[in-house]
Amino acid sequence: MEFIQHDAPLSGSIKDIDLNDFISNQAKTNIIKFVDNNLVVLIKNQFINEYKLKEFSNFFGELDPPGPNPYGINFLPEHPEINVISNVKNSKGIPIGNLGDGEATWHADMTYLKKPPKYGILYAVEVPKNQGNTHFANMYKAYDNLPNNLKKIIDDKIIIHDSSHNSAGMLRKGFEKVSRPDLTPGAHHPAVITNPHTNKKRLFLGRRPNAYILGLRINESEKLLNDIWHYATTDEVTWTQNWEVGDLLIWKNLYVLHKRDAFDPNSRRIMHRTQIKGNDNLN
Numbered sequence: 517m518e519f520i521q522h523d524a525p526l527s528g529s530i531k532d533i534d535l536n537d538f539i540s541n542q543a544k545t546n547i548i549k550f551v552d553n554n555l556v557v558l559i560k561n562q563f564i565n566e567y568k569l570k571e572f573s574n575f576f577g578e579l580d581p582p583g584p585n586p587y588g589i590n591f592l593p594e595h596p597e598i599n600v601i602s603n604v605k606n607s608k609g610i611p612i613g614n615l616g617d618g619e620a621t622w623h624a625d626m627t628y629l630k631k632p633p634k635y636g637i638l639y640a641v642e643v644p645k646n647q648g649n650t651h652f653a654n655m656y657k658a659y660d661n662l663p664n665n666l667k668k669i670i671d672d673k674i675i676i677h678d679s680s681h682n683s684a685g686m687l688r689k690g691f692e693k694v695s696r697p698d699l700t701p702g703a704h705h706p707a708v709i710t711n712p713h714t715n716k717k718r719l720f721l722g723r724r725p726n727a728y729i730l731g732l733r734i735n736e737s738e739k740l741l742n743d744i745w746h747y748a749t750t751d752e753v754t755w756t757q758n759w760e761v762g763d764l765l766i767w768k769n770l771y772v773l774h775k776r777d778a779f780d781p782n783s784r785r786i787m788h789r790t791q792i793k794g795n796d797n798l799n
């Protein structure tokens with residue numbers, strides 16, 4: 517097994533590993549540490565079934581079932597812990613997965629919950645070439661890049677994280693459209709989180725649409741959020757994953773933002789997705 521840090525604001529790769537083989541406890545510990553240090557890690561050329569995907573995901577903790585999708589169904593009834601991200605429809609015209617083919621805007625997964633998942637894992641089953649890239653942004657670096665006056669203003673603020681829409685902008689089943697950001701349904705989280713071990717601060721933004729900073733007028737909240745978001749996703753803090761079949765990607769969901777580019781609606785893209793339960797302290 518070889519660990520390679522990328523020359524990028526975040527991310528690394530693990531080579532010489534086959535997830536169908538036995539993985540020792542020491543190797544598991546090393547993998548988790550490498551993911552924790554680099555925030556996003558790519559393992560290429562993995563050809564694993566659903567059981568192996570769940571087994572690997574379990575290295576990082578207990579599996580967290582997917583959030584509600586707009587269709588209100590389990591995409592893989594035999595593996596309800598696995599979400600399917602796909603634009604493909606079955607012979608009856610029913611989607612076999614979530615999020616379609618459009619852009620998914622910058623977000624962290626399910627931060628509208630009090631205890632959002634702490635790791636996300638995405639496995640490429642079928643992908644179109646050089647399309648539907650996924651971008652990741654390092655929230656430590658985003659915080660570091662804020663001008664001092666913005667750091668001071670945002671440090672003690674609380675943000676509402678919208679639960680009504682998914683990252684493709686589709687209304688989730690059972691929700692209504694948000695009429696005013698201060699009425700947004702969803703968890704309240706600190707805008708800045710300090711790592712208790714290193715004292716390093718990072719931004720925790722969730723997603724921009726319908727976000728609201730508690731205690732501010734709507735127009736003040738909108739302006740401050742726009743100012744902060746400007747620094748959160750610059751090229752200086754991002755890395756891009758260009759998918760190939762067999763790619764497996766693990767990320768620390770509460771330390772990064774991610775987004776997906778749109779891709780050709782006539783192409784097929786199927787990804788299998790798991791996530792790991794988080795805890796109260798968002799670390």
Ligand SMILES: [Fe+2]
Pocket residue numbers: 623624625683774
């Ligand atoms: Fe996502």
